[in-house]
Amino acid sequence: MAGVPSSKTTTRLKIKRSNPAAGGAESYSEFDVDTEAWTTVLDAILAAKNYGDHSVGVRYSCRQATCGSCGMMINGKPRLACFTKISELDGGTVTVEPMKNFPIVRDLVVGFDRLFRSHHRIKPYIISDEADIEEGVRENRQTPEELEKYIQFAGCIKCGLCNSACPTMATDSQFAGPQSLAQVYRYVADTRDKGKDERLKIIDDSHGIWRCHYAGSCSKVCPKGVDPAMGIQLLKGHMLGFR
Amino acid sequence: MTGDSNREGIRGMANPRRYGIERFAYILMRITGLGLLAYFVAHIYETSAILRGRAGWDEVLAMTQTVEGHIVLTLVIGMCVFHTVNGIRLMIVQGGIMTGKPGRADYPYTPRSQNARNKIAIYSAIVLAAVAMMYGLTVMFGEL
Numbered sequence: 001m002a003g004v005p006s007s008k009t010t011t012r013l014k015i016k017r018s019n020p021a022a023g024g025a026e027s028y029s030e031f032d033v034d035t036e037a038w039t040t041v042l043d044a045i046l047a048a049k050n051y052g053d054h055s056v057g058v059r060y061s062c063r064q065a066t067c068g069s070c071g072m073m074i075n076g077k078p079r080l081a082c083f084t085k086i087s088e089l090d091g092g093t094v095t096v097e098p099m100k101n102f103p104i105v106r107d108l109v110v111g112f113d114r115l116f117r118s119h120h121r122i123k124p125y126i127i128s129d130e131a132d133i134e135e136g137v138r139e140n141r142q143t144p145e146e147l148e149k150y151i152q153f154a155g156c157i158k159c160g161l162c163n164s165a166c167p168t169m170a171t172d173s174q175f176a177g178p179q180s181l182a183q184v185y186r187y188v189a190d191t192r193d194k195g196k197d198e199r200l201k202i203i204d205d206s207h208g209i210w211r212c213h214y215a216g217s218c219s220k221v222c223p224k225g226v227d228p229a230m231g232i233q234l235l236k237g238h239m240l241g242f243r
Numbered sequence: 244m245t246g247d248s249n250r251e252g253i254r255g256m257a258n259p260r261r262y263g264i265e266r267f268a269y270i271l272m273r274i275t276g277l278g279l280l281a282y283f284v285a286h287i288y289e290t291s292a293i294l295r296g297r298a299g300w301d302e303v304l305a306m307t308q309t310v311e312g313h314i315v316l317t318l319v320i321g322m323c324v325f326h327t328v329n330g331i332r333l334m335i336v337q338g339g340i341m342t343g344k345p346g347r348a349d350y351p352y353t354p355r356s357q358n359a360r361n362k363i364a365i366y367s368a369i370v371l372a373a374v375a376m377m378y379g380l381t382v383m384f385g386e387l
């Protein structure tokens with residue numbers, strides 16, 4: 001029986017290391033990792049951590065692009081490490097760095113306080129007196145067409161890649177960010193929700209929706225097809241009275 | 244851990260190489276906007292020379308009749324055309340038009356907001372700016 005052809009190769013992995021709380025300098029640790037065609041960047045980082053240096057700091061959980069924990073800069077672009085195969089990347093060296101526009105906790109781990117604060121601020125839940133289902137009362141129904149209007153935005157996993165790619169996030173420390181703005185549209189487009197005016201008031205400020213200039217980078221990097229840039233422009237259309 | 248650390252800053256914002264033609268157009272829009280603002284200020288200075296009479300006016304006008312002056316004016320033409328055409332695209336898109344229709348996301352998740360109509364509009368703005376610049380160069384250097 002012929003052997004299964006192997007795509008095994010050795011990849012050089014460069015991991016950016018830093019620990020701001022300890023005041024240490026930034027550096028890169030390099031590892032040579034055996035990889036196959038299907039090896040993800042997260043697999044490679046974990047191999048480096050298991051067999052090279054246990055102290056590498058990395059956050060991950062589901063390994064299937066569902067939890068949104070392993071966002072990082074991979075060869076200069078924000079991506080999910082579990083969703084990026086090494087064989088898809090150009091060049092023999094893979095460089096991983098902590099996600100930009102997020103404060104570093106340690107090595108590849110960044111703080112999500114700002115993203116969660118922005119998300120919480122826009123009231124990410126259905127606002128309606130009829131939202132609670134009581135016994136004997138029929139649930140809030142929607143047609144498939146009504147569902148289509150917001151379902152893609154409901155797929156957001158709060159990974160923060162969009163905020164990391166956004167040019168306004170790069171320069172404005174108070175910008176709401178594409179993640180939370182797209183979530184405003186998710187609720188505004190939901191026929192069950194009655195909180196439109198409340199939410200629009202929250203984002204209609206100097207660091208809110210009008211700071212988006214439609215560079216579209218958020219949508220380019222989103223691993224779930226949320227397309228935040230689309231949601232934000234549709235929202236602007238609502239606010240300007242075009243929609 | 245400070246709230247601001249690790250932000251990309253202006254260098255990251257102005258890096259045109261990572262996120263395709265849409266990001267390139269965004270940066271070009273900003274640069275041309277600043278360029279036109281600078282031209283606007285210079286233009287006010289230039290036209291205010293009329294207050295010094297004909298001699299003052301001719302003196303300032305002579306500055307635009309040099310090779311350097313023609314190159315600057317050619318750049319202004321390019322900036323003006325790109326900023327106008329791309330600006331019209333942005334006004335339409337930011338009104339929620341031409342952004343694509345929301346729907347269930349399917350792998351490989353190509354963003355519908357980065358659609359062909361937008362790309363064509365961006366390339367058209369660049370081509371029109373280039374054509375206008377070439378026309379401007381022909382007219383101005385033809386006169387030299």
Ligand code: SF4
Binds near residue numbers: 182
């Ligand atoms: S919109 Fe996309 S990129 Fe942004 S947080 Fe949600 S899933 Fe991540």
